[in-house]
Amino acid sequence: MSQTIVAVDIGGTKVACGIVTLGDGTPRISSVEKVPTEAERGGAHVLSVVIERVASAIRHAGARPVGVGISSAGVVNPRTGDITFANDLMPGWGGTSLSSEVTTATGFPCRVLNDVHAHALGEARWGAGRDAQSCLVVAVGTGVGGAFVERGHVMLGAHDEAGHIGHVCCPAASGVPCSCGAVGHLEPVAAGPGIVSEYVRRGGTKTLPDGTPVDGAEIDRRAAAGDEAARAAQARAGHALGEVLGSMCNMLDPACVILSGSVAQCGSDWSDALHASFVDQAMPPVAKTPLMGGTLAGAAPLIGAAENFARSAYVL
Structure with a gap:
């Protein structure tokens, strides 16, 4: 049974967002859009960019998503989806309750993983x-x-x-x-x-x-x-x-x-x-x-973020 997941990759320079479909075979990625992170404007601004991209992806998804998987720069608590630390490349990003903020804004469950961890999970599982x-x-x-x-x-x-x-x-x-x-x-x-x-x-x-x-x-x-x-x-x-x-x-x-x-x-x-x-x-x-x-290039963190969500307790 396939699952449609909104996947987001948050980096210091860009935010990529798309739809990942997981099923029995290789994941399918579609409708990927990239926008500047504008990290210098602070954590609250980055959060607003992410929520806007997720909401847009949900509206334009061909099938109703089961949730949102996010790959993010910074140290992530994967149990809560909070950004516990971020360096000066992402000022004000540390302390962001990313998962709960996205869920509150969109109504969809969300799971967050560090970007390198997500990249590795994508390459290890599907690359x-x-x-x-x-x-x-x-x-x-x-x-x-x-x-x-x-x-x-x-x-x-x-x-x-x-x-x-x-x-x-x-x-x-x-x-x-x-x-x-x-x-x-x-x-x-x-x-x-x-x-x-x-x-x-x-x-x-x-x-x-x-x-x-x-x-x-x-x-x-x-x-x-x-x-x-x-x-x-x-x-x-x-x-x-x-x-x-x-x-x-x-x-x-x-x-x-x-x-x-x-x-x-x-x-x-x-x-x-x-x-x-x-x-x-x-x-x-x-x-x-x-x-x-590696074989997945920029798709790796999106696939890893979706894979992380699919393994979570949110998916019934």
């Missing part, structure tokens, strides 16, 4: 990890997030924030300050901004001829063309991530590692360094753990 009993999903873009999924269940941790792989100690990041206030974490070296900073430090240009700031995609193009600073910056990021993934596999022993996000699309300088460092750190029993790319 690259669908045939694996367990997987470590790592998203590398502007930041570095992760989640461990075993037999379809996301490991949440005592404070609902398990999987912050970007904030584990990394030998390659020794002495590098992190946005969280600590020093030596993976994220400032392995994420996109870290690649850009390293490229510039090695003599690469900060801007294009038209004044546009150089971004990760441009550095990837330059690396493919043989720019040594670009190649070294990508290799450094790949090396840092690889050594952390090796350590994580020693601890968690997943059946596979799924890599997603914009940085995971980098070329051979990044991927070769990642694989070499992974093998250097991984113990022999886990050294052959498959490292694979």
Whole structure:
């Protein structure tokens, strides 16, 4: 029996909302719309954007939805649907009673999961990890997030924030300050901004001829063309991530590692360094753990949010 669920993915720059139909086969996604989050306007504004998008999706859904599944940035209490913490990229978002506010406004039950947890659940259940009993999903873009999924269940941790792989100690990041206030974490070296900073430090240009700031995609193009600073910056990021993934596999022993996000699309300088460092750190029993790319891309958090709702007590 199929279930129609309104799915929402709330990020720092955009809110995506669509209809996910879950049944016996692969989930179907339709009517996806994206609007700016406008996070700088505060948590109350973001909430109003979300409620407006959900209400619109409900009105235009082909079948009556059974409820709303949300993937959100920030630390989420999945039992209450509250945002318990959010950083400065989402000012005023922490403390939002997201699930209850959406239910009050729309009349539909709602379940909320952290965005990386939702992304991982989508990939593990319906994407690259669908045939694996367990997987470590790592998203590398502007930041570095992760989640461990075993037999379809996301490991949440005592404070609902398990999987912050970007904030584990990394030998390659020794002495590098992190946005969280600590020093030596993976994220400032392995994420996109870290690649850009390293490229510039090695003599690469900060801007294009038209004044546009150089971004990760441009550095990837330059690396493919043989720019040594670009190649070294990508290799450094790949090396840092690889050594952390090796350590994580020693601890968690997943059946596979799924890599997603914009940085995971980098070329051979990044991927070769990642694989070499992974093998250097991984113990022999886990050294052959498959490292694979995600297959759902931006659909992963929407599917994961819908899947999370479908597993909840709301669905009869």
